[in-house]
Amino acid sequence: MGDLPEFAELVDRYQGMVYSIALRSLGQREAAEDLAQEVFLSLHEHLHGLESEDHVRNWLRRTAANRSIDEIRRRRYRSGPGLDEVPESFTEPGDSDPLLLALLRSTVAALPAEARVLTVLRFQQELEPGEIAATLNMPVATVKSRIHRTLKLLRGKLERRTEARPKG
Amino acid sequence: MNESPDLELQLREALRETSAPPLLRARILNAAASRGRRSSHAVLWRRIVALAALLTIGSFGLYRWEQRRRAEAVAEQFKLALRIAHREVLEVQAKLVVEVPVQLPQTN
Numbered sequence: 092m093g094d095l096p097e098f099a100e101l102v103d104r105y106q107g108m109v110y111s112i113a114l115r116s117l118g119q120r121e122a123a124e125d126l127a128q129e130v131f132l133s134l135h136e137h138l139h140g141l142e143s144e145d146h147v148r149n150w151l152r153r154t155a156a157n158r159s160i161d162e163i164r165r166r167r168y169r170s171g172p173g174l175d176e177v178p179e180s181f182t183e184p185g186d187s188d189p190l191l192l193a194l195l196r197s198t199v200a201a202l203p204a205e206a207r208v209l210t211v212l213r214f215q216q217e218l219e220p221g222e223i224a225a226t227l228n229m230p231v232a233t234v235k236s237r238i239h240r241t242l243k244l245l246r247g248k249l250e251r252r253t254e255a256r257p258k259g
Numbered sequence: 260m261n262e263s264p265d266l267e268l269q270l271r272e273a274l275r276e277t278s279a280p281p282l283l284r285a286r287i288l289n290a291a292a293s294r295g296r297r298s299s300h301a302v303l304w305r306r307i308v309a310l311a312a313l314l315t316i317g318s319f320g321l322y323r324w325e326q327r328r329r330a331e332a333v334a335e336q337f338k339l340a341l342r343i344a345h346r347e348v349l350e351v352q353a354k355l356v357v358e359v360p361v362q363l364p365q366t367n
Contacts, residue, residue, distance in 0.1 A: 102287050102288065103284065106279040107276055115274045124280060124283055127279065127283060128286060128287050132287070132291055135291045135295075191273075195274075199270075210274070214267065214271045214274050242266060242267070245266060246266055
């Protein structure tokens with residue numbers, strides 16, 4: 092295992108990252124905790140094959156992202172909307188920033204699996220399109236076009252919200 | 260807000276990392292320890308099953324070897340009996356030749 096910290100130390104350092112990816116992807120705290128636990132248990136089994144802390148961080152990010160996609164897809168078999176059927180909002184729009192942030196979160200949470208996780212990796216984890224492509228095993232061009240589509244979709248929703256707001 | 264840089268800033272704010280729930284660390288470490296214990300129990304049971312299988316196979320092999328050894332001993336005894344019987348037959352034939360001369364038929 093080389094110079095890698097102990098497992099407990101790795102949990103301390105990266106539980107926030109793994110939990111946040113899961114939380115913003117799945118939109119539910121309990122599901123995010125379950126997923127984070129499964130990701131770290133998997134790390135516990137695969138730790139001997141990881142050589143550096145960078146390797147561990149990338150492994151955790153990739154595993155959390157891909158498991159989130161799997162989990163979203165599993166749920167979407169029952170009731171998921173497609174990219175073009177994203178609901179306007181799960182929250183009432185308002186003037187304050189917390190409501191705007193909640194609107195953005197709920198809109199992201201209604202995106203299809205890959206687009207949702209891709210958005211989290213781009214705007215939460217600050218990964219470049221090339222890094223996201225490597226993490227999700229998809230072409231860079233696809234990553235760029237999905238980010239573009241997602242931003243366009245979100246912008247459209249926010250514009251419609253602004254237009255729908257009573258003027259006064 | 261409607262410009263892309265603003266939207267991206269708002270997205271970063273909306274999706275920013277949060278700290279994990281306080282009990283998540285303990286939950287993960289407990290689960291890992293529990294899985295480790297289950298794993299070591301599983302290893303122990305696998306070893307016991309492997310040892311039992313080895314003993315069973317070994318016993319069966321020993322049984323087969325003993326059966327073969329007995330069969331070979333019986334075959335040797337049978338061959339010895341045949342050799343003795345053959346020798347006896349030859350001796351009787353020799354006596355018959357001496358005591359009862361063969362009378363060849365007369366030819367003209």
